[in-house]
Amino acid sequence: MAKNFPALGTGANDFARRVEQLSNGRMQIRVHGAGELVPALEVFDAVAAGTAEMGHSASYYWRGKVAASQFFTAVPFGMTTTEMNAWLYHGGGQELWDEIYANHNLKPFAVGNTGAQMAGWFKKEINSLDDMQGLKLRLPGLAGEAMNSIGVSTVTMPGSEIFTSLQTGALDAADWVGPYNDLAFGLHQVADYYYTSAWNEPSAVLEGTINLDAWNSLPEDLQDVIREAARASNMAMISEFAFRNAQALETLVDEHGVQLRTFPEDVMAALYTSSLEAIQRQVDSDEESRRVYESYSAFQKLLRPFSDVGEYAYLKNRDNVDG
Amino acid sequence: MAKNFPALGTGANDFARRVEQLSNGRMQIRVHGAGELVPALEVFDAVAAGTAEMGHSASYYWRGKVAASQFFTAVPFGMTTTEMNAWLYHGGGQELWDEIYANHNLKPFAVGNTGAQMAGWFKKEINSLDDMQGLKLRLPGLAGEAMNSIGVSTVTMPGSEIFTSLQTGALDAADWVGPYNDLAFGLHQVADYYYTSAWNEPSAVLEGTINLDAWNSLPEDLQDVIREAARASNMAMISEFAFRNAQALETLVDEHGVQLRTFPEDVMAALYTSSLEAIQRQVDSDEESRRVYESYSAFQKLLRPFSDVGEYAYLKNRDNVDG
Numbered sequence: 030m031a032k033n034f035p036a037l038g039t040g041a042n043d044f045a046r047r048v049e050q051l052s053n054g055r056m057q058i059r060v061h062g063a064g065e066l067v068p069a070l071e072v073f074d075a076v077a078a079g080t081a082e083m084g085h086s087a088s089y090y091w092r093g094k095v096a097a098s099q100f101f102t103a104v105p106f107g108m109t110t111t112e113m114n115a116w117l118y119h120g121g122g123q124e125l126w127d128e129i130y131a132n133h134n135l136k137p138f139a140v141g142n143t144g145a146q147m148a149g150w151f152k153k154e155i156n157s158l159d160d161m162q163g164l165k166l167r168l169p170g171l172a173g174e175a176m177n178s179i180g181v182s183t184v185t186m187p188g189s190e191i192f193t194s195l196q197t198g199a200l201d202a203a204d205w206v207g208p209y210n211d212l213a214f215g216l217h218q219v220a221d222y223y224y225t226s227a228w229n230e231p232s233a234v235l236e237g238t239i240n241l242d243a244w245n246s247l248p249e250d251l252q253d254v255i256r257e258a259a260r261a262s263n264m265a266m267i268s269e270f271a272f273r274n275a276q277a278l279e280t281l282v283d284e285h286g287v288q289l290r291t292f293p294e295d296v297m298a299a300l301y302t303s304s305l306e307a308i309q310r311q312v313d314s315d316e317e318s319r320r321v322y323e324s325y326s327a328f329q330k331l332l333r334p335f336s337d338v339g340e341y342a343y344l345k346n347r348d349n350v351d352g
Numbered sequence: 353m354a355k356n357f358p359a360l361g362t363g364a365n366d367f368a369r370r371v372e373q374l375s376n377g378r379m380q381i382r383v384h385g386a387g388e389l390v391p392a393l394e395v396f397d398a399v400a401a402g403t404a405e406m407g408h409s410a411s412y413y414w415r416g417k418v419a420a421s422q423f424f425t426a427v428p429f430g431m432t433t434t435e436m437n438a439w440l441y442h443g444g445g446q447e448l449w450d451e452i453y454a455n456h457n458l459k460p461f462a463v464g465n466t467g468a469q470m471a472g473w474f475k476k477e478i479n480s481l482d483d484m485q486g487l488k489l490r491l492p493g494l495a496g497e498a499m500n501s502i503g504v505s506t507v508t509m510p511g512s513e514i515f516t517s518l519q520t521g522a523l524d525a526a527d528w529v530g531p532y533n534d535l536a537f538g539l540h541q542v543a544d545y546y547y548t549s550a551w552n553e554p555s556a557v558l559e560g561t562i563n564l565d566a567w568n569s570l571p572e573d574l575q576d577v578i579r580e581a582a583r584a585s586n587m588a589m590i591s592e593f594a595f596r597n598a599q600a601l602e603t604l605v606d607e608h609g610v611q612l613r614t615f616p617e618d619v620m621a622a623l624y625t626s627s628l629e630a631i632q633r634q635v636d637s638d639e640e641s642r643r644v645y646e647s648y649s650a651f652q653k654l655l656r657p658f659s660d661v662g663e664y665a666y667l668k669n670r671d672n673v674d675g
Contacts, residue, residue, distance in 0.1 A: 050576040051374050053376075106670055106673065109667070110434070111433070111434075111591070111594045112594060114587065114594075115591045115598075117591075118591040118592070118595075144663065145666045207662065227666035227669075253374065257373065257580065257581065257584045258580065258584075260583075261583040261584040264437065267434060268437040268440075269442060271655060271658070275657065275659075278657055278658045278661070279657065289661060297669055297672065297673055298673055332595070334598065334601055334605075335531065335598040337671070338612060339469075339470070341671070342468070342549050342614065343468045344663070344667065346614075349617070349620065351624065
């Protein structure tokens with residue numbers, strides 16, 4: 030991630046600052062932006078090899094190496110931010126993540142979360158499943174596979190190429206993150222319709238990784254510092270995204286006249302089916318993915334009824350009384 | 353709070369452990385349960401006077417002394433957990449809280465949040481506003497005032513007296529926290545209907561307080577330790593409540609046959625109006641409350657559109673596709 034990229038990049042600086050503060054200067058972390066020390070998509074290998082001792086990224090970028098890593102970032106129609114953190118901290122998620130990353134000489138931590146993302150930017154309005162056919166959409170991962178199954182043609186490309194690709198018509202649509210990051214890329218200048226919904230990333234965990242040899246050589250009190258700095262950074266980033274996304278959304282709608290839309294019901298229903306199929310294909314072909322998703326989905330099932338009568342019931346009530 | 357009371361009490365232990373760990377033993381906190389050193393409702397005065405150096409409670413308990421303290425815990429139809437944390441960390445909430453508490457020789461921190469609470473236990477089913485008339489309900493604070501305005505007769509009593517009061521018929525209904533804490537009190541044994549909705553406490557901040565002289569005498573690095581231990585504890589408690597509430601809800605419904613209900617629309621609409629009136633009365637009669645609520649409500653208004661197209665839009669979609 031570029032060094033000072035909103036939240037995704039500055040989150041690494043915040044985490045580094047916390048570790049330094051809390052270790053009273055015993056640990057100093059020098060933050061390198063993507064491409065400075067290693068390219069963005071080589072963070073995993075560089076930290077595993079010890080070229081860098083720590084990394085800051087998102088686990089689903091390593092899906093080509095470790096299929097199950099997808100489940101530690103975001104799952105289509107999966108867990109919300111609070112549900113995901115409860116799984117990592119209380120539902121066995123962290124233990125599975127530790128075990129799988131240990132095979133690659135890494136120790137992982139959640140160091141932030143984007144919260145619910147948007148479904149992305151579309152140059153034309155989507156009124157039915159038919160309108161999706163043949164669209165060229167930037168969307169990686171399981172969600173990209175789910176889109177392909179319903180007739181969309183997805184591509185994977187770095188965030189930095191989205192603007193130009195939409196502008197030239199190489200793309201008809203693109204998903205990036207949410208208002209804060211999308212405004213920074215100027216995506217509203219090259220697409221009129223902004224689709225809400227977060228079906229693809231109901232939350233997305235930012236990961237910190239530490240070379241496992243380096244981690245094991247740390248005294249227990251410095252391991253505590255890293256663990257708690259990560260937890261505090263997670264809290265900080267969730268709050269920051271909530272604030273900055275709200276500010277940016279106001280700017281996009283009030284100043285730039287962006288049109289907010291939601292996918293029609295037939296599109297959402299088709300994406301739900303094709304998402305479950307994409308997950309199932311991965312689970313069937315990879316034993317680690319099967320184990321992780323079994324834990325993930327059982328936990329989501331446990332948490333869902335309380336999410337529904339707690340947070341969701343409140344949001345519905347608030348909407349009804351003043352909406 | 354009783355020392356090992358689920359989450360509300362154990363949260364103090366967790367915070368103390370984090371401060372000890374992160375200060376490498378330079379700060380040791382001895383946790384006293386309610387009544388051991390000072391009674392629960394004297395924590396504010398005891399920490400202000402230095403009888404204790406730190407306290408763990410909820411700010412709305414000090415409403416009789418500092419009317420504005422209400423807004424730092426929970427507001428009827430107010431902000432969700434994520435919105436509230438964004439206000440404290442990014443919207444000027446912490447600064448206002450610091451300023452107001454400094455007048456009482458205290459430095460406050462958010463050290464946890466219960467998440468969305470339940471609306472409480474009712475011995476009989478509520479089918480309309482008429483059914484609420486004359487009910488004796490345990491519900492403190494602004495929400496209690498709002499209930500009084502629609503014909504309910506509210507009382508304030510410690511949580512520990514709720515069970516017996518429902519059993520003897522001294523109460524017809526009672527609000528406590530949510531499934532995790534309510535199950536621990538056995539409230540399902542003395543009332544059949546469990547009302548969801550969280551209208552009264554869409555989130556509730558647990559506060560840590562520090563004697564201001566003690567705070568000011570700390571070197572900067574130990575102030576950092578307390579600040580970050582509080583932030584990490586906030587994250588930890590949010591996750592813990594999500595998990596434990598989900599487990600407890602499953603037990604209440606599957607093993608104890610508890611009936612989940614939501615208030616009918618006329619009740620919710622009346623509560624919304626009477627809540628805004630109760631808030632307005634407080635704001636009109638207290639300058640500090642006016643200033644705090646101005647910041648609070650402006651921030652809620654800023655965050656609401658993104659909450660709606662982010663988290664809320666996702667929860668609706670998830671509900672539609674598999675509900």
